[in-house]
Structures are given as structure tokens and as C-alpha cells.
Amino acid sequence: MMISRRGALRLAALGTAAVLTAAGAARAAAKVRIGVLKFGTVSWELDTVKHHKLDAANGIDLEVVYFAGEDATNVAMLAGEIDIIVSDWLWVSRQRSEGDDVTLAPYSTAVGAIMVRQESPIRTIADLKQKKIGVAGGPLDKSWLLIQALARRDHGVDLTTANEIVFGAPPLLSEKAMQGELDAVLNFWHFCARLEANDFRRLVGAEDAAKALGASAAVSALGYVFHEKWANDNPDAAKGFVKASAQAKDLLARSDAEWQRLAPIVRAEGAELEKLRDCYREGIPARTIAEEEADAGKLYRVLAEIGGEKLVGSAPEMAPGTYWPELSK
Template identity: 40%
Template sequence: MIKFLVTLLITIISIINVNAEDKLKVGVLAYGTVNWELDVIKHNKLDKKYGFDLEVLKLASKNASSVAMQADSVDMIVTDWLWVNTQRANGKDFTFYPYSKATGTIYTKQNAKTLLDLKGEKLGVAGGPYDKSWLLLRAYSKYKHGKDLKDLITPVFASPVILYKKILDGSLNSAINFWHFNAKLKAKDAKALIEMSDVLKDLGVKEDISLIGWTFRRDVALKNKKLYNSFIKASHEAKDILLSSSKEWDRIRPLMKAKDEKVFLSLKEGFKQGIIKEFSSKNIEDSKKVFEILLKEGGKNLVSNAKSLDEKTFWNFQK
């Protein structure tokens, strides 16, 4: 009888272990656009399909995300590879896999055609003096017009929400803001003064780059490649769904807080345009070019002790 019970217990434990799913906890901003994709993963049970259990932890700010990541309170966050590279330069083994190529740029309600048309104006800048879009546009201005953008305009540094409202109420004509605020402005008849893809091409960057991505501990992921690669597979499939299914967009519409149809469609299109379909060594080489530009424009205050873009900053995912 005892032998039978022991055998039964071993069998039950084996069944539990076979069916057990690894948990992956992702920390995201409470109202960030990343929630759209994570909701698609959960709703369509893509985590179950790929053999893990996705847990989403809502956080209050970008700083809260990085703190949670460093404290091991979450397994993954979304941030930029500049942060990852800085951590690596300071001896911490983080890595990054691309999430989106969407970037901020200048949106305006003026009848302006080039940066020179903004001369003497105030220009809103979200993200502060070391915002990556601001620095890239300064580099572009020097290349294209022989003048630093900061010497053409008066920068107004403020939060994305404040700058968005200032454009709407007319107290500011132009601003560099994050992509989703720009998408909302586009629905309100503002226009992009210049697309960031054109800025990058003129600066010698031909391939798609992803400044923001899934970020996690490389040493931990190397011990459990199946779990982290399974998440990436689920992420790819969620994006495929969002590229092809209007019904899925209608389902997640409440998450998007779109007040009208034009805003909804603009956010939808902006998200889809940000999706990266392939990311190879060519994209990494062009990311290195972007790092060199940012290093020159932002210096040590931006990149800390990093002298170059570490290859291990990017997770080597293979389907």
C-alpha cells in the first residue's frame, strides 16, 4: 500500500511538472501603448500557446520600471537600448530585443517646410535636453543647414502631456513629442515637419532601428532561453494579429482612450508603422551609427561610461 502511494505521488508530481508553466512578469507603464500588445497576447492565449504564463505589472513611471528591473521585481520591461548599453558599461548584464521603431519628431500647426522656418520660434521638447529625438534633430540640422537647432529656436522642455495640450490650445506652435501624442496631433490637423526616417537616412542610417525594446537580464535569459524566446515569439504573433485584424483593434479600442474615430485610426496606423518585421546584423550596425551620433551630441551625460554600442546589448533571438 505504501509503495503504491509513493508511486502515485511521484506520478502526480511528474504530471504537475510536465504541465507547469514558467511565469514571466513584465513591468509596463500603467497607461503605456505597450499594454495594447500585452493584452493581445493574454486575450489570444499566446502565452499558453508558447508554454509560459504572462503576468503584467502596471508601474507609475519610466523610472519605476528601471528600478523594478534592477531590483528583480520584474523579469522584463520596455526601455531604450541606450539605457541597456549604459548598464552594460557599468558592469550590469542587461540585454534588449526590439519592440518598435516608432520615434518622436516635430509636429507643427505652422506653415513650415524646413527647420529653418522655425527660426525665432519656441519649440516644445518632451523628454528633456537629452531626449534622443531632440539630439538627432540637432545633428540633422547641423548636417542639413549648418546650424544647431538649439540656436535657431528656443527650446521649451516639458512633459509630453503638457506639450500636447499646448499645441491644441495654440500657446505653442511646434513640438517634439512621443509618437502616440504625435498621432493624436495628426488627427487634429497638425503635420510632421520632417519624418524621423528621413532624418536618419540623411545621417547615414539606412536600416530600420528600434530605440525601444524588451529589456531583461542577459545572464538570467541565457539560463532559460526557451522562456524568453517564447515570449518574443508571442510578441511577434501579437503584432501579426494587429497588422491583419481590424476586429482586434476594435476589441482593444477602450485601452487606447481614443476620444473619436480620427484619433483611433491615427493611433492604430502609427502603431502599425512602428512594427519591425526583421532585425538583423545590418540593423545593429546602423544602431551603432545612431549611438555615435548620440554620443557626439549628448556626451557622457547621456551615455555614461559607454564608449561604443556593445554587441551584447542586443539579444540574439533566432526563430
């Protein structure tokens, strides 16, 4: 069959349009690689992003890469093998002070707490003296340091010398607390939520300590961390990811059905699932970057005083740019 010159031109134009459309789609779906722990709480939000195609809706193709430990994700991001990880503002500040260009977009204000059994006679921090306390995260964990600072200031108690401190993995410490082998346990927020659903109560949270020590509201303890150069070179991808994250948070904040869908990933049901849902929702950041930075700066000085160079290095103040400057524009 012969094709007229006009028909040939029309086919050529359609072909060109198809190529341009494909190229535009390729640009729209920029690959973004995020490294997370296999069974971490961040997976709940990322699964929501992928399940509802919020990444595609914001012009990115999100690839979730799983790692066995936090150190491995840090190394991979610093080496450029992945684009984004989840870490805390203190780590970001230290990296920036040492010459790296990492920066942070707030992810969650949820933090740990010291938990005791409902029937425990321990009612205040002062009651912790001469008790056996489990601490997750190690001796330089931010929550542990903030609670130590509060105990010293308001109760004259040095928790590190007045008690038997047991450091360990979060699930192991929760198990020991439930078995009655610990008088109290400081654990990460999601382990605290599970304990709270199983006849435990909060004695004091790191958020309470932070506010008592000068923060005006809950500070985003964790954030999505990436190289500032990567974000500057890929602004649509970086902003697209932040938007997809915000949309996932909005869905998780208002939809109980979404939490039922996530139940197998969360590995909880009933009252425990509801407690985890409620604590996640309470941890959704709701403040401006300026407010976050101001309070983080105050807490940095408290942490630097008690944690010293082992925690913050030689920088006396939080590094400028710790929070991604683009978010304040």
C-alpha cells in the first residue's frame, strides 16, 4: 500500500511526538534510591508510597534498597551508592562540620521513652536510683543523654552511676523488661508503643526531656538524609520525594484502613497496631524548618555538653544547612 506524502509526514510527526512523550516520561520518572533497614518503621511509609504510586504521581521512580544495619546505609549513601537514607540531625550536623554536604528533610518527631510496668512503684526519674535500667542505642543515644541531662538538672541524679545500666538490642531489652528482668527500659518509640499496649506505661520520654531543656515543641529526631549536591543536581527528584513522603503521611494520618493493610508489614494487630498507629501519627512533623532548626540548635548545645566530642566532634554549634535549606523557601 502506498502512503501519500501528507500521510508520511503525519506518521513522522506522530513518531516524533511518541519519542518526545517517552522522553518526557523518562524525565518525569527519575530514579530515586533510598536505603532503609529491612524491618524498620520507615518501611511502613515507603510501602504506602509504592502501593498508591505516590512516587510516580510526583515524577519519580522510588527504589527501596534494604540493608541489615544503620552503619551500612550511612556508608552506602556517603559513597553515592544510594541517594537517601534515614538518620538524625545530630549525625548530619557532625558530617557537615567535618566537610560533607549531607542535609536533612524532617521525617518524624517520634522518640524513645523510659518505660515501666503499670504496677511499678517508680513514679519519677528520682525513683530510678539504684534500679536496673535497659538502654537501647548505646551510651551516646540522644534520648538517653537528654534524659540524663534532665535527671541531673531537676533531681540531682546521675543515672549512669546511680544505677545498673544494661545496653542491648531493642527487641531483647523489651523482652527482658516484659520478663521482669529490668526495672525500667529506655527503648525506641515503636518498641515503647508495643510495650504500652502490653501493660507498660511511660515514665519520661525524650520529648519531655527536650521540652524541659529548652525546646519549644517536638523536634524531628529523624529525617530523610541526602547529599545537598545530589538535591541541587536533581531538584525535581528531591522535591518529588519529599512531596510523596508528605502525601503518604497524610494518608496514614487519616486512614485507619491503610493501617489494616499495613498490619502484616507492621507485624501487629489489635490494640498493639492501634498504639503504633497513634504514636506514628503523633510523630508527623508539623512545624516550619526555622522552628525545627532553632530547637535543634538548643538541644545540640545540651547534647554537646553531656556527650562531648565522642558525640558531636569538635563543633560547638549545630552546623548551618543541617536542615535542607530548600524547604524554608
